[in-house]
Amino acid sequence: MQKTLFFTKKLFPVDRNLENIEKTDYIPASLDMNKTEKFFMTKENYMIKRDFPASDWIQCFPIGSGRLAGSITTGDIATDHIFLNHERLWTHQLADKICPDAAQHLPELRRLLAAGQPNEAMEFLMENFRTAQVRTSVSGDKVDSYQPAGCLTFQIAGIDPAAAYERALDLEQGIVSIISGDTRREYFGDPVSDHLAGKILSPQECTITALLPGAEATENSLILRSVLPGDVYCCVIVQFSRKGTPQKDSLLFENAQDLTFELNIGCALTEADAFAEARFQAAENYEFLKEKRAGAYRMMLENIASIEVNGGEKDNAILALNYAKHLYLTGTTTGSYPLNLQGKWNANPEPPWASDLHLNINLQMNYWAALPLGFSAAHEAMLKFFLDHAMENGRNAAKRMFGCRGLWWTWAFDPECRPAYSGTPYGIWCGVVLWMAQHYFAQYEYTQDTEYLRNAGYPFLKECARFLEDFITFREDGTAVFSPSQSPENVYKGAEKYCVSLCENSTIDVELCNELLTNVIAAAEILGVDEDDRKVWTELKAK
Numbered sequence: 319m320q321k322t323l324f325f326t327k328k329l330f331p332v333d334r335n336l337e338n339i340e341k342t343d344y345i346p347a348s349l350d351m352n353k354t355e356k357f358f359m360t361k362e363n364y365m366i367k368r369d370f371p372a373s374d375w376i377q378c379f380p381i382g383s384g385r386l387a388g389s390i391t392t393g394d395i396a397t398d399h400i401f402l403n404h405e406r407l408w409t410h411q412l413a414d415k416i417c418p419d420a421a422q423h424l425p426e427l428r429r430l431l432a433a434g435q436p437n438e439a440m441e442f443l444m445e446n447f448r449t450a451q452v453r454t455s456v457s458g459d460k461v462d463s464y465q466p467a468g469c470l471t472f473q474i475a476g477i478d479p480a481a482a483y484e485r486a487l488d489l490e491q492g493i494v495s496i497i498s499g500d501t502r503r504e505y506f507g508d509p510v511s512d513h514l515a516g517k518i519l520s521p522q523e524c525t526i527t528a529l530l531p532g533a534e535a536t537e538n539s540l541i542l543r544s545v546l547p548g549d550v551y552c553c554v555i556v557q558f559s560r561k562g563t564p565q566k567d568s569l570l571f572e573n574a575q576d577l578t579f580e581l582n583i584g585c586a587l588t589e590a591d592a593f594a595e596a597r598f599q600a601a602e603n604y605e606f607l608k609e610k611r612a613g614a615y616r617m618m619l620e621n622i623a624s625i626e627v628n629g630g631e632k633d634n635a636i637l638a639l640n641y642a643k644h645l646y647l648t649g650t651t652t653g654s655y656p657l658n659l660q661g662k663w664n665a666n667p668e669p670p671w672a673s674d675l676h677l678n679i680n681l682q683m684n685y686w687a688a689l690p691l692g693f694s695a696a697h698e699a700m701l702k703f704f705l706d707h708a709m710e711n712g713r714n715a716a717k718r719m720f721g722c723r724g725l726w727w728t729w730a731f732d733p734e735c736r737p738a739y740s741g742t743p744y745g746i747w748c749g750v751v752l753w754m755a756q757h758y759f760a761q762y763e764y765t766q767d768t769e770y771l772r773n774a775g776y777p778f779l780k781e782c783a784r785f786l787e788d789f790i791t792f793r794e795d796g797t798a799v800f801s802p803s804q805s806p807e808n809v810y811k812g813a814e815k816y817c818v819s820l821c822e823n824s825t826i827d828v829e830l831c832n833e834l835l836t837n838v839i840a841a842a843e844i845l846g847v848d849e850d851d852r853k854v855w856t857e858l859k860a861k
Contacts, residue, residue: 384653410548724785
């Protein structure tokens with residue numbers, strides 16, 4: 319089977335057509351998140367600060383350019399770890415995820431549900447709706463896994479263990495800074511060069527070790543070549559501003575008062591292509607690189623909406639709002655893949671739920687704030703990704719699984735976007751494309767871009783409507799029935815053999831059907847097309 323990865327690189331700038339919105343005058347004060355951690359917001363920079371090292375990845379400060387990402391953890395006051403990510407770096411193990419021909423079993427499944435036998439229906443589902451065949455080494459939900467590219471570590475000798483310590487995330491500049499005594503470090507993602515970069519500065523000469531496990535060291539660079547399951551090649555290149563002493567997968571910089579670096583990552587289906595993407599000419603002047611980056615970052619921030627929050631929780635709300643802006647800017651600006659379960663940040667070769675594109679609420683939640691905040695370009699890029707990569711597979715799955723026109727997607731996707739019934743109680747849920755359809759119409763509602771609606775939004779809504787036309791059945795009294803139906807992660811008590819979640823007309827599916835039909839009718843009216851279809855959809859909605 320031919321393997322495919324989608325390699326596109328495009329800068330998605332923050333919208334420039336929004337009206338200028340003045341920043342709120344309200345500046346958050348200190349707030350306690352729990353008994354052991356404190357966040358502090360400064361009036362000048364909207365910073366999140368901590369006075370202790372990050373003991374694990376979940377306490378990291380994230381940076382990124384969109385295509386690349388880094389998670390800054392610290393371990394102790396003299397050691398910084400940068401867990402590295404490339405948005406396209408996924409395993410590629412699955413031989414076949416196309417859904418089997420299960421449509422022949424659909425009538426019996428619906429009969430059991432109509433008879434009020436959800437337990438029997440679930441047993442029938444699990445025994446007859448078989449999963450796709452995959453390689454024997456792959457199990458679980460039949461989804462490839464988002465992978466880390468490596469971990470770059472800096473160790474600084476001579477720092478007093480009792481020295482004052484502070485690490486901070488500047489939410490206006492997207493820069494992480496760390497201070498141990500008199501030693502300062504800063505790390506950031508650069509949307510101009512599409513690289514990661516950083517600097518270590520000490521008033522006294524010190525010894526700095528830069529470690530990238532598995533890397534080859536030259537006098538001023540570290541190069542890590544690796545291959546992931548499924549023959550996906552990755553290359554990390556780190557270039558430093560000064561020469562060091564090469565050691566095993568590290569460089570030793572002695573008598574150093576300042577050290578800067580720039581980093582790029584490549585991934586591809588051949589080692590040569592991965593190396594070609596990772597190669598770069600480092601900036602001659604770090605401060606000039608940082609200045610250009612700061613100008614681009616300020617320009618992007620200018621047209622992001624600010625929201626004034628009132629009420630007792632406004633401290634937390636403003637903090638969350640500014641952090642959301644940071645995650646959108648660092649996770650989407652130069653990217654072409656959607657934000658996954660962990661955005662673009664992952665330090666674990668076996669991340670929870672494969673850190674996949676989770677379409678039963680998580681991806682939607684990632685983008686709920688995008689349009690209100692002015693990130694419509696990033697939102698549209700996410701929509702385009704699925705239009706480019708998931709449509710034909712979705713049509714094939716709808717036909718084979720249910721004998722329907724239109725689209726059917728599973729809730730668990732990797733970048734291949736090949737639907738597969740996962741074998742879990744929630745795997746057959748049919749509301750995924752309907753929930754995603756909200757975003758395709760919301761893009762038009764916020765931008766009023768009729769050409770987008772004509773060429774992208776409405777065609778997607780229409781495919782969803784076609785699925786409903788064929789999928790929905792009717793009771794004798796004419797009431798429409800959405801079956802099988804379920805509310806994801808909501809189950810019956812007292813199930814005998816399997817976790818039972820199947821039913822007819824779950825509330826979420828009814829609401830999603832109603833909204834889809836409302837929006838597709840509205841879109842057709844705006845465009846002045848498909849009058850006969852509008853009549854069909856209007857009648858279906860009434861039922």
